Amino acid sequence: MSYQVNDEIFSRLKFDNEKDRAFSSELKSKVTTYLKNQSNSSKGSALSILKLIVLYSSFIMCWYQLAFLQHSLLSTILIMAIFSLTYIAMAFTIGHDAGHNSMFKSQKINNFVFWITYNLLGIPPYIWRFTHNHIHHHYVNIPGHDIDIEKNPVLRLTPLADFEFYHRYQWIYALFLYPFFFFNKFFANDFRTYYGIEKRYFKNIKHPFYRSLEHVFFKLLYLSIMVGIPTLFSGYSFTQVLLGYCAIMMTISFFIAFTLAGSHLNLDVSFIKPTKEGHVSISSMEHQIITCIDFHPESFICGFICGGINAHTAHHLFPSINSIHYPALTRIIRETCFTHGIAYKEKNIFSLWISHYKYLILLSRDSKRQEALLAAGLGQK
Ligand SMILES: [Zn+2]
Numbered sequence: 001m002s003y004q005v006n007d008e009i010f011s012r013l014k015f016d017n018e019k020d021r022a023f024s025s026e027l028k029s030k031v032t033t034y035l036k037n038q039s040n041s042s043k044g045s046a047l048s049i050l051k052l053i054v055l056y057s058s059f060i061m062c063w064y065q066l067a068f069l070q071h072s073l074l075s076t077i078l079i080m081a082i083f084s085l086t087y088i089a090m091a092f093t094i095g096h097d098a099g100h101n102s103m104f105k106s107q108k109i110n111n112f113v114f115w116i117t118y119n120l121l122g123i124p125p126y127i128w129r130f131t132h133n134h135i136h137h138h139y140v141n142i143p144g145h146d147i148d149i150e151k152n153p154v155l156r157l158t159p160l161a162d163f164e165f166y167h168r169y170q171w172i173y174a175l176f177l178y179p180f181f182f183f184n185k186f187f188a189n190d191f192r193t194y195y196g197i198e199k200r201y202f203k204n205i206k207h208p209f210y211r212s213l214e215h216v217f218f219k220l221l222y223l224s225i226m227v228g229i230p231t232l233f234s235g236y237s238f239t240q241v242l243l244g245y246c247a248i249m250m251t252i253s254f255f256i257a258f259t260l261a262g263s264h265l266n267l268d269v270s271f272i273k274p275t276k277e278g279h280v281s282i283s284s285m286e287h288q289i290i291t292c293i294d295f296h297p298e299s300f301i302c303g304f305i306c307g308g309i310n311a312h313t314a315h316h317l318f319p320s321i322n323s324i325h326y327p328a329l330t331r332i333i334r335e336t337c338f339t340h341g342i343a344y345k346e347k348n349i350f351s352l353w354i355s356h357y358k359y360l361i362l363l364s365r366d367s368k369r370q371e372a373l374l375a376a377g378l379g380q381k
Helices: 021-036 046-068 072-097 109-121 126-137 163-200 209-233 238-264 285-289 300-306 312-317 323-342 348-360 370-375
Strands: none
Touching: 021 285, 021 323, 046 072, 046 209, 046 285, 072 109, 072 126, 072 238, 072 300, 072 323, 109 126, 109 209, 126 163, 126 209, 163 209, 163 238, 163 285, 163 348, 285 312, 300 323, 312 323
């Protein structure tokens, strides 16, 4: 399919890449040297294959236990908890890495794993690649450009968004909306994006008809696997199965929404406001660094579950490199940023969540002072 990005939105944006030439050359050269010393190149290693096998096995075993058997309440809750963690890890590490072609050397195998994994998790891979790879990654935290902070009907997510009276209470109702993140995406946003938003971002984009069929078919298949089969074979009623499924997805949604949003939207990140002519006063590499926050980027467990999300800076700078390398890349990024006086930022996961919540509170106030402060780039210290 041929398409081009919408010139009116994107091509006027010009990053000042001359500004940090020394920084970017040093960082790229250190990363190249690191990769040369890795036998497994920039893609996944035997550990990623093991991770894929472990997570798929866990997903199938938990699903089988929930869909075909009955257990005590405590055991059921335990299985649901393991299933939820597996679900998150598959989305954040297997699907995400494969979607960036960083899991295997072969693009065909990456596409296959990406397509299977995201359809199995109820995330349409075709739509995700446009919104995540093409838009979010390049224009993170640039209002009007980053699709992830598109004008939200109920939440004020950037300091540059208009203030409405109800935003005063968003720090309360956000807690009740976040658990519905997945359902909102699955039943509404995916369709809105497919039939509307992309046309704003891309020109000459024509989705082949079979993509619409594929989209609807896999959503129905997903619902059959998650709710239909368990209703038929578990011995529980439809209502009980639905409640169990909703409990799992609401927990996953709350975690993902808080963690993903927190890694770009909190008190320590910056927003980029290009000039009217589209000029951005920093380089594209610095842009990625000041708009991301890492949490436990060198932790094996965090990396196993969250992949590139916990080492978000490394992921945004080097998305085509597998998340298995991010602990090492983070050390290189941290050290190079320190040498060049660029603010690399890192928190523990609880501080990340708290900072995101405080950010929602800050944006719930109609204060000219905080708007000016944030618009100027809060966190650019
Ligand atoms: Zn990504």
